[in-house]
């Protein structure tokens with residue numbers, strides 16, 4: 001037992017007395033949690049150690065968390081960050097993230113690994129990703145009668161992607177995506193750059209730190225849900241990559257309205273929150289806990305996603321390799337399929353990855369897999385070939401069903417943790433600084449509509465941009481020469497990063513709205529879209545439509561004339 005942990009039990013009585021004196025009602029687990037305990041040894045600790053280097057923890061071992069740690073690892077080797085970067089994940093690594101379902105990742109998320117040519121782990125990750133997947137080249141949109149609204153051609157490898165300044169799309173099994181990153185993380189772990197702590201649930205941060213810019217994470221004690229214990233190490237930066245239901249987002253996100261929760265600025269998000277205009281001071285009255293909950297909360301997107309890998313080959317179907325999305329009218333009815341080839345030993349296997357979205361409570365509530373498959377087939381009766389054949393050739397038990405949920409708002413980083421704690425608990429942490437920084441990455445930053453199929457891409461890109469921001473702040477602090485990083489500069493660069501991530505999201509949501517408007521007739525404009533817009537779109541020659549599609553696609557990935565790939 002470490003001295004730190006021993007201290008917790010000895011100061012139990014004193015801590016409970018302290019917490020009883022608190023002005024506000026604390027969450028039920030909080031009273032039991034050691035986060036309310038005072039560590040007597042630490043009260044005498046210096047505010048910062050000589051030559052203190054930035055120490056980073058990553059919470060979450062999904063693709064966003066692993067990518068974050070991998071991008072930061074070279075900074076540890078350069079001596080800019082303290083070693084190692086700790087990843088705390090709730091997962092059991094033998095079983096988690098091991099689904100066969102095919103997923104798409106854009107090259108904007110893969111390029112940062114590819115271009116880090118001096119880093120063996122990054123090359124390892126990139127090469128194994130490429131080997132495991134298939135570049136999607138021919139794509140198109142169709143209507144339920146099978147006619148094509150448009151077709152386009154995506155780059156078939158990264159060289160073509162560079163030449164055309166056009167992103168490429170890799171399709172691979174979810175488990176191969178995760179395993180590729182995980183192998184690279186283990187490479188770094190063997191060299192002491194990263195340390196991974198599995199089956200560790202982070203419940204909150206220790207809120208009584210005496211250090212100005214760092215604190216411990218609190219880890220739930222196994223077998224005792226009410227009790228959390230602090231980590232041995234303290235961290236200046238906590239990367240919250242703990243997914244859609246992020247506990248760190250729920251607790252610390254969205255407290256300061258001007259910075260923490262932002263509208264994405266598009267009609268894709270109905271009923272905007274009553275947030276004061278940019279630059280206006282948000283008083284406590286303007287921004288209450290109920291609004292914060294809405295700001296950080298999830299919304300039901302009113303459809304279910306059914307996914308599978310069909311064993312039919314393109315040859316058997318008599319089709320070329322064109323991936324297509326077919327858009328119905330209303331009820332979020334949509335079908336998409338992409339051919340995916342992946343290695344199994346010395347062989348190659350081919351699957352047609354498909355997904356269906358629809359809003360039909362009867363299908364969503366059906367628990368018998370075979371009956372649910374029958375209902376899906378019935379729903380898509382009359383849609384063009386080979387939709388039904390693809391679904392029929394998928395084992396009913398292998399069809400995944402996910403209710404579509406998404407965050408309504410992105411969460412900006414926590415730049416003044418002490419202020420947030422003071423707001424929540426009524427007591428400021430006992431130190432003179434602003435506390436550690438919390439940066440949200442991946443689904444914890446914002447879970448986007450699954451229909452956009454860019455969650456991995458946005459998360460992995462976000463991890464790289466976060467690394468670039470941190471790297472900028474790894475310089476001797478002018479205001480405190482004992483610090484080998486500059487917390488004031490870090491705050492500034494994190495704000496800039498946040499702005500750039502918001503712009504990226506706005507691009508994605510706006511592009512999706514446009515495509516959705518053109519492709520999926522619904523509501524009052526439905527008749528106009530079906531009777532006039534669709535036929536007009538069909539009549540326009542592909543030569544004209546295809547470059548427009550490419551523009552919209554690039555825009556959806558945040559690549560605009562003012563922002564280029566990888567920015």
Ligand SMILES: Cc1cc2nc3c(=O)[nH]c(=O)nc-3n(C[C@H](O)[C@H](O)[C@H](O)COP(=O)(O)OP(=O)(O)OC[C@H]3O[C@@H](n4cnc5c(N)ncnc54)[C@H](O)[C@@H]3O)c2cc1C
Nearest residue numbers: 060061062063064090104202242243442443453454455456
């Ligand atoms: C139906 C559907 C289809 C999709 N298709 C695509 C697609 O084709 N392409 C695409 O790019 N995206 C797709 N997405 C989105 C994609 O799955 C997510 O965006 C992605 O998984 C998010 O990765 P992440 O690392 O942020 O979170 P996760 O993968 O959820 O990982 C979170 C990690 O945090 C850990 N964790 C959670 N809480 C704690 C805690 N308290 N303490 C410690 N660890 C914790 C978990 O154990 C896990 O390891 C799809 C999503 C859905 C629902």
